[in-house]
Amino acid sequence: MTAAFVAAGLGIIPGIAQAADPVPVAAGVAEAIAEASTSEGFHSPADRTIRTTLPTATDGKAKANAPTAAPQKAQTAPTAQAAEAAATEQAALDAGANPTLAVDVSGTSYTAHGIELTALITSADFALDIVVDWGDGKTDTFTAQGNYELHASHIYDKSGQYQVQVKVTDTANAVQATNGGAFLTPGADFTPHTPTRLLDTRNGTGAAVGKVPGQGSARVKVAGNASVPAGVTAVALNVTVTETIDSGHVTVWPGAGYDRPNTSNLNYTAGRSVPNMVIVPVGEDGYVELFNGGWQPVDLIADVTGYFTRASASGYTSMTPARFVDTREGVGTTRGKLAARSAFTTRIGGLQGVPQNVTAVALNVTVTEPEGPGHITAFSGTGPVPTASNLNFVPGQTVANAVIVPVAADGTIKIFNGAWSPTHVVVDVVGYYSPDSKAAFLPFTPFRTLDTREEAYGWPGGRFRAREFITKGFTPEAATGVEAYVLNATVTETRGTGFLSVAPSPYALPVEGEPAAPAGPRPVSSTLNWTTGDTVPNLVQASDGDHGVITFWNQGHEDADLVLDVFGVYQTK
Numbered sequence: 001m002t003a004a005f006v007a008a009g010l011g012i013i014p015g016i017a018q019a020a021d022p023v024p025v026a027a028g029v030a031e032a033i034a035e036a037s038t039s040e041g042f043h044s045p046a047d048r049t050i051r052t053t054l055p056t057a058t059d060g061k062a063k064a065n066a067p068t069a070a071p072q073k074a075q076t077a078p079t080a081q082a083a084e085a086a087a088t089e090q091a092a093l094d095a096g097a098n099p100t101l102a103v104d105v106s107g108t109s110y111t112a113h114g115i116e117l118t119a120l121i122t123s124a125d126f127a128l129d130i131v132v133d134w135g136d137g138k139t140d141t142f143t144a145q146g147n148y149e150l151h152a153s154h155i156y157d158k159s160g161q162y163q164v165q166v167k168v169t170d171t172a173n174a175v176q177a178t179n180g181g182a183f184l185t186p187g188a189d190f191t192p193h194t195p196t197r198l199l200d201t202r203n204g205t206g207a208a209v210g211k212v213p214g215q216g217s218a219r220v221k222v223a224g225n226a227s228v229p230a231g232v233t234a235v236a237l238n239v240t241v242t243e244t245i246d247s248g249h250v251t252v253w254p255g256a257g258y259d260r261p262n263t264s265n266l267n268y269t270a271g272r273s274v275p276n277m278v279i280v281p282v283g284e285d286g287y288v289e290l291f292n293g294g295w296q297p298v299d300l301i302a303d304v305t306g307y308f309t310r311a312s313a314s315g316y317t318s319m320t321p322a323r324f325v326d327t328r329e330g331v332g333t334t335r336g337k338l339a340a341r342s343a344f345t346t347r348i349g350g351l352q353g354v355p356q357n358v359t360a361v362a363l364n365v366t367v368t369e370p371e372g373p374g375h376i377t378a379f380s381g382t383g384p385v386p387t388a389s390n391l392n393f394v395p396g397q398t399v400a401n402a403v404i405v406p407v408a409a410d411g412t413i414k415i416f417n418g419a420w421s422p423t424h425v426v427v428d429v430v431g432y433y434s435p436d437s438k439a440a441f442l443p444f445t446p447f448r449t450l451d452t453r454e455e456a457y458g459w460p461g462g463r464f465r466a467r468e469f470i471t472k473g474f475t476p477e478a479a480t481g482v483e484a485y486v487l488n489a490t491v492t493e494t495r496g497t498g499f500l501s502v503a504p505s506p507y508a509l510p511v512e513g514e515p516a517a518p519a520g521p522r523p524v525s526s527t528l529n530w531t532t533g534d535t536v537p538n539l540v541q542a543s544d545g546d547h548g549v550i551t552f553w554n555q556g557h558e559d560a561d562l563v564l565d566v567f568g569v570y571q572t573k
Contacts, residue, residue, distance in 0.1 A: 029474060029485075032444035033111065033569065041108040042164075042181035046122060049102040054174040097173040098124045105166050105179045111481060112187025112440040112571035113159070119150040119166045121177075129169045135162030135183070155481075155573050158312040159189045159440045187440025187571060188233045188308035189315055190433045192360035192406035195238070195379055195388035196226045199290070199302035202243070211243065211297035212290070219255060220302050223286030234281045234308040234443050234568075236404045238390055239290065240301040241266060242273040247535075248294015254281045255289030263446040263565040264293065265488060267535040273392040277305075277402035277539040279486055279567060281443045303388035305404045306360060306433075308441050314359045315437035316570040318430065318484035318543035320503055321364065321525035322352045325415070325427035328368075337369070337422035338415065345381050348429060349411020358407050360433040362541050365415070366400040366426040366526055367393045374419020378405040378427075381412025389418060398529040400426075400499070402539035407432075428525040431484060431541055439483035439570035446488075450564040453493070463493070463559040464552075469519060470562065473509045475548035481573030484543045489552070490563040491528060492535040498556015499526040500538075504545025523553060530560070541570075 104120040117132065125146040132140045134154045142150060156162060165180035199206035199220045206225075212218045223232045241250050249264035258281075266276035280288050290300050325332035325346050333344045350356040367376055375389035391401035405413050415425055450472065455461040464470060475482050491500055503525075507517035528538040544550045554560060 028447050028449060029566065029569070032447065032566070033442065033571075036186060036442050036444040040184050040186045041106065042183055043106045044104070044179050044181040046102040046104040046120070046179070049177045049179045051101065052176045052178070054169070054176055056174040098126055098170045098175055100124060101168065101170055101175055101177045103166050103168050103177050103179045105164070105181060107164055107181060107183045109186045111573045112442040113156045113185050113573055115154050115156070115164070115183050117150070117152045117154070117164065117166075121148040121150065121168055123147055123168070123170065126170050126172050129171065131167045133165040133167070135164050156185055157438060158315070159185045159187050159310050160312045161310070184310055185440065187442050188310050189313035189440055190306055190308055190360065191313045192306045192404070192433065193228065193304050194383065194406065195303050195305050195377065195386040197301065197303050197388050198222065198226060198237070199300060201299045201301075206302070211299050212292045213297045214248070214292060214295040217289050217291040218300055219287045219289050221287055222282050222304070222307070226304060228304060228307050229309065230286065232282050232307045232309055234279060234441060235288065235304060236306040237278045237280065237288070238275055238303045238305060238388065238403070239266060239278050240273060240275040240389065240392065241268045241298050242301065242392070243299040244268045244270055244272060244294075244296070246270050246294055246296040248292060248296070248298070250300070251291040251293060252278045252280045253289055253291070254283035255287050256283050256285050258283065260291055261446045263448055263488065264490070264537070266537045267490060267492070268294070268298070269535065275389070275391050275401050276537050277404065279441070279443070279539065306406075314433035314435055316431055316433055316439040316441065316483060317437040318541065318570070319353065319432070320543070321428045321430050321523060323426070323525055324348060324352065324429050325425060327424045327426070332427065338417045338425050339422050340417060340420045343385065343414045343416040345412050345414050346427070347412050349407055352429070354429060354432050355434055355436065356411055357436065358411070358432040358434045360404055360406050361413065361429055362431040363403040363405060364400055364428045364430060364525065364527055364538075365390060365403050366398065366529065367391060368398040368424045368426065370395055370397060370419060370421065370423035372419050372421030374417065374421065374423070376425065377416040377418060378403045379414055379416070380406040381408035381410060381414055385416050393419075393423070397531070398499075400526055400528050400538060402541070426526070438572045441486075441568060442571050443568040446565050446567045448563070448565050450562060452561045452563075464491075464554045464562040466498070466554055466557050466559050469551050469553045471505055471509065471517070471549055471551050472564070473549050474544040481571050482544065483570040483572055484541050485550070485566060486568040486570070487540040487542060488537055488565040488567060489527060489540045490535065490537040491530050491560050492563065493561040494530045494532055494534050494558065495560070496556055496558030497531050498554060498558065498560065499529040500562075501525055501553040501555055502527045502540050502542050503551055504543045505547060505549035505551045506545065507549070508547040509549055520551065526555070530556070
């Protein structure tokens with residue numbers, strides 16, 4: 001079978017499911033979401049309460065009924081006792097009959113957009129009306145009597161900072177107590193960025209000229225660089241390793257103040273240039289760090305394609321992978337190889353369920369049957385070709401890479417062939433970003449959920465069998481509103497040519513003791529491609545569908561090994 005046929009995903013008969021125990025990944029996701037989301041919150045103690053004396057109905061009535069002309073009586077000077085009594089009466093009026101009325105307010109996060117509010121109300125034994133203003137134009141009302149502990153929750157539609165206020169009213173005593181604070185959602189929205197190079201160790205862009213030594217790292221300034229704003233929480237980078245003389249891996253993480261995770265973002269072998277899309281949190285100092293896990297020096301390149309901030313921008317919507325371009329069939333563009341040093345324009349917005357107003361699109365771009373070495377750049381349908389690249393290839397290689405690319409106002413993107421020889425190009429859409437999409441990105445410390453080389457992670461052992469699939473249960477009950485998972489999939493120990501497909505399962509995981517669920521339709525899209533002896537990684541932004549299950553298909557004719565690392569989630573709640 002040729003590499004081109006493998007990339008098309010045609011004519012392969014489904015095999016027998018290999019089901020992985022969902023408990024480890026579900027538990028890991030729930031714990032990671034809880035840890036990532038509870039870092040934000042506020043507390044405003046009771047002594048910050050603002051008390052307000054309200055006008056009373058009797059005050060208004062007395063003023064309305066006051067005579068316009070009253071007969072004058074002789075006035076006498078008040079006695080000392082009368083003056084003291086009047087002062088005491090006024091102090092009581094000022095304090096009200098509920099002088100202890102106050103409210104202590106705390107807000108903590110539990111999801112990307114969720115807030116849990118606790119209001120500790122101190123009051124004499126009077127009826128109280130409580131209004132919680134969430135700061136987004138929405139309110140909730142409650143009633144209480146005397147001292148009261150209020151618990152309430154709310155989901156914001158978009159990321160951002162909101163002024164939360166709790167107002168407690170004692171109508172009988174005409175007094176009101178108000179307190180609150182600023183709540184910042186843990187989840188972040190996406191802003192696309194024209195592909196721009198932040199790091200290139202070959203020419204000194206973003207770092208000193210010179211290769212990154214084995215077991216060494218390069219720091220990359222993100223916040224405040226190339227129009228990326230301060231306060232950015234995460235960044236989408238296309239990372240490329242090149243000029244390799246041995247095997248190794250690259251890990252990208254926030255750097256200063258964070259422990260380097262045990263997971264990897266891309267793997268490389270001698271003589272290959274390997275790219276991979278990375279979505280990584282940005283450190284508090286505005287930097288990310290790239291670690292060369294090999295023992296020999298390499299050159300590293302990093303291109304920014306977008307960033308995440310906790311301000312209302314574009315949320316994410318996942319899709320079952322859909323093919324938009326295939327130059328072999330004339331899908332989405334003219335049939336035939338993309339010529340050297342040329343580009344084609346293709347429409348994404350308004351087609352196959354993608355709305356017209358998208359700001360960026362998440363793609364998987366595959367090159368197959370290239371006649372020479374080169375690179376591919378995906379960019380907005382308007383503007384010049386960026387200097388950044390999305391994937392690199394050598395003659396005859398079939399290679400795929402995840403891409404996040406801005407979309408022009410007319411819904412188009414462009415694909416540029418930077419090689420001096422023609423090649424076929426395949427484009428699959430896996431999701432999109434738009435102002436109407438509600439899912440915010442919540443990054444967390446990466447963790448491994450599957451490695452078929454080890455009898456761990458709920459895996460019974462054995463390799464990823466040819467033309468078969470592995471199902472993984474992802475969404476635990478605690479992780480509500482998950483739109484998609486950000487994963488890194490790595491295929492290794494390959495013995496032939498093949499490709500990996502990833503899609504939500506149309507079936508729930510079977511109850512223990514029951515037979516495995518059927519396969520469902522085999523995807524035609526490819527997530528990553530490999531040849532004999534390859535170790536190939538790729539970023540995967542995958543929906544777990546209606547049943548919380550993702551299926552991973554080995555579309556090759558030989559067994560391989562599969563490694564899955566979880567980096568974060570997109571969450572609507």
